[in-house]
Amino acid sequence: MTRKYIDCRECPSDVKCSVALCADSDDELMEAAVQHAVAVHQHTDSPELRSQLKTFFHDGTPPA
Known part of the structure; x- marks a missing residue:
């Protein structure tokens, strides 16, 4: 299984x-990324936010 990160x-x-957040699945990463975006960056959870976040997903782990 390939890890994903944002x-x-x-x-x-x-x-x-x-x-940087990483997880074993798109769904798990999306939930963590949305929670971070709402709590830290004051975004509102919406389909548009989720669509935008998805464009920043990468396979693997974040660079140091």
């Missing part, structure tokens, strides 16, 4: 966030 440093934001 790295906040790649996402446009006013907050200089350096968090």
Whole structure:
């Protein structure tokens, strides 16, 4: 199984966030990414947010 990750440093934001999240599935990663986006970046959970976040998903683990 290939791990998936999303790295906040790649996402446009006013907050200089350096968090990277990884998980074993798209669904698990999406839930963690949405929770982070809502709690830290003050986004609203919506289909548009989820669609945008999905474009930042990568296979593997985040670079150091």
